[in-house]
Amino acid sequence: xxxxxxxxxxxxxxxxxxxxxxxxxxxxxxxxxxxxxxxxxxxxxxxxxxxxxxxxxxxxxxxxxxxxxxxxxxxxxxxxxxxxxxxxxxxxxxxxxxxxxxxxxxxxxxxxxxxxxxxxxxxxxxxxxxxxxxxxxxxxxxxxxxxxxxxxxxxxxxxxxxxxxxxxxxxxxxxxxxxxxxxxxxxxxxxxxxxxxxxxxxxxxxxxxxxxxxxxxxxxxxxxxxxxxxxxxxxxxxxxxxxxxxxxxxxxxxxxxxxxxxxxxxxxxxxxxxxxxxxxxxxxxxxxxxxxxxxxxxxxxxxxxxxxxxxxxxxxxxxxxxxxxxxxxxxxxxxxxxxxxxxxxxxxxxxxxxxxxxxxxxxxxxxxxxxxxxxxxxxxxxxxxxxxxxxxxxxxxxxxxxxxxxxxxxxxxxxxxxxxxxxxxxxxxxxxxxxxxxxxxxxxxxxxxxxxxxxxxxxxxxxxxxxxxxxxxxxxxxxxxxxxxxxxxxxxxxxxxxxxxxxxxxxxxxxxxxxxxxxxxxxxxxxxxxxxxxxxxxxxxxxxxxxxxxxxxxxxxxxxxxxxxx
Amino acid sequence: xxxxxxxxxxxxxxxxxxxxxxxxxxxxxxxxxxxxxxxxxxxxxxxxxxxxxxxxxxxxxxxxxxxxxxxxxxxxxxxxxxxxxxxxxxxxxxxxxxxxxxxxxxxxxxxxxxxxxxxxxxxxxxxxxxxxxx
Numbered sequence: 001x002x003x004x005x006x007x008x009x010x011x012x013x014x015x016x017x018x019x020x021x022x023x024x025x026x027x028x029x030x031x032x033x034x035x036x037x038x039x040x041x042x043x044x045x046x047x048x049x050x051x052x053x054x055x056x057x058x059x060x061x062x063x064x065x066x067x068x069x070x071x072x073x074x075x076x077x078x079x080x081x082x083x084x085x086x087x088x089x090x091x092x093x094x095x096x097x098x099x100x101x102x103x104x105x106x107x108x109x110x111x112x113x114x115x116x117x118x119x120x121x122x123x124x125x126x127x128x129x130x131x132x133x134x135x136x137x138x139x140x141x142x143x144x145x146x147x148x149x150x151x152x153x154x155x156x157x158x159x160x161x162x163x164x165x166x167x168x169x170x171x172x173x174x175x176x177x178x179x180x181x182x183x184x185x186x187x188x189x190x191x192x193x194x195x196x197x198x199x200x201x202x203x204x205x206x207x208x209x210x211x212x213x214x215x216x217x218x219x220x221x222x223x224x225x226x227x228x229x230x231x232x233x234x235x236x237x238x239x240x241x242x243x244x245x246x247x248x249x250x251x252x253x254x255x256x257x258x259x260x261x262x263x264x265x266x267x268x269x270x271x272x273x274x275x276x277x278x279x280x281x282x283x284x285x286x287x288x289x290x291x292x293x294x295x296x297x298x299x300x301x302x303x304x305x306x307x308x309x310x311x312x313x314x315x316x317x318x319x320x321x322x323x324x325x326x327x328x329x330x331x332x333x334x335x336x337x338x339x340x341x342x343x344x345x346x347x348x349x350x351x352x353x354x355x356x357x358x359x360x361x362x363x364x365x366x367x368x369x370x371x372x373x374x375x376x377x378x379x380x381x382x383x384x385x386x387x388x389x390x391x392x393x394x395x396x397x398x399x400x401x402x403x404x405x406x407x408x409x410x411x412x413x414x415x416x417x418x419x420x421x422x423x424x425x426x427x428x429x430x431x432x433x434x435x436x437x438x439x440x441x442x443x444x445x446x447x448x449x450x451x452x453x454x455x456x457x458x459x460x461x462x463x464x465x466x467x468x469x470x471x472x473x474x475x476x477x478x479x480x481x482x483x484x485x486x487x488x489x490x491x492x493x494x495x496x497x498x499x500x501x502x503x504x505x506x507x508x509x510x511x512x513x514x515x516x517x518x519x520x521x522x523x524x525x526x527x528x529x530x531x532x533x534x535x536x537x538x539x540x541x542x543x544x545x546x547x548x549x550x551x552x553x554x555x556x557x558x559x560x561x562x563x564x565x566x
Numbered sequence: 567x568x569x570x571x572x573x574x575x576x577x578x579x580x581x582x583x584x585x586x587x588x589x590x591x592x593x594x595x596x597x598x599x600x601x602x603x604x605x606x607x608x609x610x611x612x613x614x615x616x617x618x619x620x621x622x623x624x625x626x627x628x629x630x631x632x633x634x635x636x637x638x639x640x641x642x643x644x645x646x647x648x649x650x651x652x653x654x655x656x657x658x659x660x661x662x663x664x665x666x667x668x669x670x671x672x673x674x675x676x677x678x679x680x681x682x683x684x685x686x687x688x689x690x691x692x693x694x695x696x697x698x699x700x
Contacts, residue, residue: 347668352636354665355686359582362687366589 001033002061002076007112008033032065036077043078047087049094055101062105075110079130083113088126095133106287127162136173137166199298204283205234206292207254209246221276221299223269234295237266239273253282253293263300275304339410346406354399361392401527404458405512408535413452415539417562420446420492423453424481427460437476439468444482449490449559455535462528463555467496470517470553489541490561495554502549509545532557572629574600577609577645578663579637586687587632587663594690596697601625606640609633610648613655628658630700632688633680635664635671643674650679659700663688 001008012022015031025031043054065072076098082091095111102109113130131137148156195202201218205211211234214226222229222237229236235246242265249259259280266276277300283292364385368375375382424443428434434441441464449456468477477496484491501509501516508514512530529543532555536543541559574591578584584602591600603609609631612619619625631649635642642662649655659681664671667685675683681700684692 347666355580355583358665358687359580359586362582362586362589366585369593 001031002036002039002058002074002078003033003112004036004077004081007077008035029065032061034061036081040078040081043094044090048090049082049097051097054094054097058097058101062101062107071108072106073108073110075112077112079111080113083126083130091126092129092133095130099133106289131166131169137170198296201295201297201299203229203234203295203297204292205295207250207290209234209250212292218297221268221274221297222266228269239265239267242266249280250293253280254290256282256290258282266297274299275301342406342410346403354396357392357396357399361389361396364389364392398527401531405527405531405534408455408458408531408538411455413455413538415450415452417448418451418453418456419448419564420483420490423456424460424464427457427464431461431465433468434464434479439471439477439479441479441481444480446481446483446492447485447490448562448564449492449539449541450562451539451541451559452535455539459532459535459557462532463494463557466528466555467494467498467553470496470498472497472499485561488561489558491556491558493554493556495552497552500547500549500551500553501545503547506545506547510543572598573626574598575603575609575612575628575631576600576663577603577606577631577633577637577642579604579634583634583686590688590690590693594693594697596693601628605638606642606645609637609645610640613649613652613658630697631658631660632663633660635662635666635675643678646675646678646680661696 001011003011016022022031039057042057043049045053062072062074065074079091079094079098082094098109098111101107111134195215198215198217199220201221202213202215203211203218204213211229211232214224214229218229219225224236235243238246245264249262252259259278262278262280264276264278266274268274277298279296280293282290283294285291367385368382368389375385421443424446428441428443433439464479464481467479471477475497477498479497480493480495482493484493499517505516509516510529510533513526514530515526533543536557536559539559541557543555543557545553545555547553576584576587578587588600591598601612603612611617612625613627613631615622615625615627633642633645637645640648642664646660646662649658649660660679661682661684662671662675662680663684663686665686672683682696684696
């Protein structure tokens with residue numbers, strides 16, 4: 001407060017009347033005074049304001065009144081004194097010093113000018129320029145009427161004109177500010193709504209770490225109401241082992257830096273710990289100075305938990321996969337070993353088990369041939385030797401069939417386009433039993449299939465062999481062979497006029513070692529149709545039978561069709 | 567070439583198969599002398615005139631070899647491979663005589679240079695055909 005003694009007295013009287021303890025506020029340096037008449041000479045050099053002196057004197061006063069956290073307001077009458085002395089240029093000079101000072105210090109400046117200083121005509125320009133140097137101009141002198149001379153009237157009119165001009169100016173200034181304020185409020189409303197409705201906690205704190213604002217998200221996440229939180233240090237949210245974080249965050253904020261997506265731990269009102277992702281940004285006042293920080297906190301406890309669960313699940317999955325791979329490797333190895341043992345077994349069967357059988361066949365033949373004359377007298381002996389030879393042949397055929405089944409079931413397979421017409425013809429030519437006069441086989445054009453020729457050959461010889469083997473006594477076996485093409489597949493049908501197969505046995509027909517007609521004297525080990533089915537399945541096909549058990553049988557094999565040979 | 571008058575070497579470990587072979591030869595009216603080696607090593611010793619087989623009067627070099635595949639010590643395939651690597655045995659055909667009718671055995675024997683392949687027991691007709699072809 002830089003004012004005349006008279007004005008200081010008036011101000012202090014009013015402050016005291018309003019209950020202000022002047023001694024106390026002086027002691028707290030919240031009220032600092034200087035007498036205007038005594039101060040003015042201190043800032044002049046040769047009657048003109050001097051910047052160094054101004055800064056020294058006025059800066060000293062501001063220093064004494066400065067307080068970190070409160071607003072500083074200065075009242076000055078120095079310019080008014082210069083005006084009153086008619087020193088217009090000096091007044092304007094001093095005014096510009098004040099304005100520079102305001103730009104450098106957080107300071108609001110009130111200036112007082114007695115209107116009579118602008119009363120003469122020469123003061124009009126000065127009045128306008130003084131008004132331009134201020135953001136607000138408020139006339140405040142009461143009008144004193146009474147008997148006025150013409151000269152006094154003219155001067156009063158001039159004064160009133162000046163006052164009216166000041167009012168108009170102030171009014172337009174305020175109107176402008178009001179509309180700016182309204183626009184700013186409008187713009188802020190949605191932002192305020194966003195802040196309030198945000199899922200995240202949005203907290204503003206000052207540079208001392210004191211909570212200044214607290215939204216509903218903060219209440220939801222941390223459990224404190226805004227009434228409980230505002231005014232308290234933000235460190236109340238910090239677990240004791242995280243307290244040192246605040247110093248680091250505040251020092252970065254003071255430097256104007258942001259802290260982004262900082263993952264840490266905070267404490268709920270109920271004491272439970274929360275995983276939090278923090279973004280802290282500096283908050284600036286209208287002069288661009290950092291006065292606090294806004295802090296957006298997101299509760300990532302659930303995310304952290306799911307991340308942890310995901311990690312555990314991923315690890316469990318990886319372990320399960322590696323276990324599975326290990327098991328697959330183990331089993332593949334043991335299967336491969338089993339298959340190779342099986343093949344070795346087959347090979348052993350074909351060589352070692354058949355050798356004694358072969359010897360028995362050779363010896364029975366030799367016996368018959370070399371000792372024919374002896375057998376001529378012993379028909380029973382001849383019959384026995386015959387039976388030995390027949391059983392040897394049968395056992396040999398069974399072994400051969402089992403080996404064939406093994407080859408079909410496990411052998412290496414390469415599928416190719418095979419002409420059924422050619423293969424059926426070759427199979428028929430190979431077996432006398434399929435040719436006249438023993439049998440009649442009629443073949444329609446058949447087409448090509450995808451198959452493994454040696455396996456397909458086995459299928460055909462078994463099916464055609466069966467078609468004539470299970471014939472009706474006394475009737476010439478008659479067989480019809482044709483094919484049906486449907487949806488890219490070829491169904492080969494072989495129909496005979498034999499004894500048929502009772503439908504109640506048909507489900508067992510394609511099993512290995514099944515013999516449906518053992519009592520009827522038909523030869524066979526019960527392997528042939530098992531070979532047919534296994535071969536068809538390995539070629540991607542199926543087999544089936546249709547028979548009413550009386551009027552012959554129809555066997556079919558369905559395989560993927562192939563284009564005919566070029 | 568002709569094997570008439572030559573010696574036949576049968577490499578066979580199983581007595582009954584030796585009987586079957588000789589009996590089939592007899593039925594085919596073939597009277598060639600037959601020497602028998604009862605394992606793969608003996609077959610190699612015989613053909614290289616080693617040890618007891620050095621006497622070519624008693625053990626003349628054969629003009630035809632019938633070779634079983636499953637043999638003690640040295641297998642038939644190994645004997646076949648050994649024979650086909652000896653230039654002095656170039657003119658001696660080797661016929662495989664095996665209980666196996668496996669495709670892999672047929673293929674391997676052919677690739678090692680077997681002249682023919684007969685599945686046991688060899689019939690008199692088989693033997694006549696082979697001797698006529700050679």
